[in-house]
Amino acid sequence: MNERGKTLLSHRHPALYWLGVRWNRLKRRLQWVFDGETYATEKREEKFPCLVKRHSTRLLKKLGESEMRLQLNKVENLKLVAPCLNGIVIRPGESFSFCRLVGKPTAKRGFKEGMELSMGKAQSGIGGGICQMANLLNWLVLHSPLTSLERSSHSFDPFPDQNRSIPFGTGCAIFYNYVDFRFRNDTEQTLQLKLWMDEKELWGELLSDEEIYETYKIFEEDHEFVRKEGVFYRKNTICRKVMVRKEGGRFLRNEVVKKNFVRVMYEPEEFVEG
Numbered sequence: 327m328n329e330r331g332k333t334l335l336s337h338r339h340p341a342l343y344w345l346g347v348r349w350n351r352l353k354r355r356l357q358w359v360f361d362g363e364t365y366a367t368e369k370r371e372e373k374f375p376c377l378v379k380r381h382s383t384r385l386l387k388k389l390g391e392s393e394m395r396l397q398l399n400k401v402e403n404l405k406l407v408a409p410c411l412n413g414i415v416i417r418p419g420e421s422f423s424f425c426r427l428v429g430k431p432t433a434k435r436g437f438k439e440g441m442e443l444s445m446g447k448a449q450s451g452i453g454g455g456i457c458q459m460a461n462l463l464n465w466l467v468l469h470s471p472l473t474s475l476e477r478s479s480h481s482f483d484p485f486p487d488q489n490r491s492i493p494f495g496t497g498c499a500i501f502y503n504y505v506d507f508r509f510r511n512d513t514e515q516t517l518q519l520k521l522w523m524d525e526k527e528l529w530g531e532l533l534s535d536e537e538i539y540e541t542y543k544i545f546e547e548d549h550e551f552v553r554k555e556g557v558f559y560r561k562n563t564i565c566r567k568v569m570v571r572k573e574g575g576r577f578l579r580n581e582v583v584k585k586n587f588v589r590v591m592y593e594p595e596e597f598v599e600g
């Protein structure tokens with residue numbers, strides 16, 4: 327479904343949709359071979375000494391009328407994803423690819439049906455929910471000097487916020503293998519990801535072998551809900567404040583990270599007429 331609420335041709339004809347999926351997956355495999363990027367593959371168990379950013383997200387949330395079974399399955403899916411990424415080292419000049427490291431989520435590998443956002447709606451699918459890991463990783467990357475190469479957002483907002491702690495629109499969409507999350511280390515430091523789960527939270531740390539010069543604060547501007555021709559949309563601008571890690575946090579600059587404008591699948595309490 328596009329942002330005007332019209333159903334795409336590929337969504338009306340499943341055969342066309344899956345043909346497009348296979349074609350895009352083939353193009354991605356060719357890109358991995360010929361794009362000239364050096365992809366991070368090494369893992370180290372020992373943690374690097376300098377913490378860049380730590381963050382956690384709740385595993386189980388109330389999402390409209392979604393089945394708790396799908397959320398519990400999501401947790402199991404994340405348990406399979408975490409070891410694929412935990413300890414990965416990104417050296418200077420290396421790129422990180424979520425899909426290359428995690429691989430295709432299949433039932434044969436133990437992945438279960440979780441919630442995924444696809445074809446303009448929330449539905450069940452094998453490997454559903456692993457976007458939560460990509461969301462966490464993107465939040466860590468936003469608080470670092472790493473260079474974002476590829477990040478796709480979901481094309482719609484399915485549920486009202488439930489105790490949101492970070493700005494809307496900082497998440498990632500993942501669909502093996504051509505909807506990927508990729509970033510590159512253009513610094514002189516080597517960085518490392520550490521990931522783990524407890525009973526309630528998914529945790530992540532971005533670490534470095536040497537202290538990073540800058541520190542970052544993510545904030546949003548111009549957040550509002552808009553109604554146009556009977557359709558609701560949500561918009562905001564994600565910004566980043568860059569400061570010196572030492573020197574009392576001396577201000578360096580503000581950066582615009584991303585502008586969001588997506589369709590909303592519920593009626594917000596407050597909105598403006600567009």
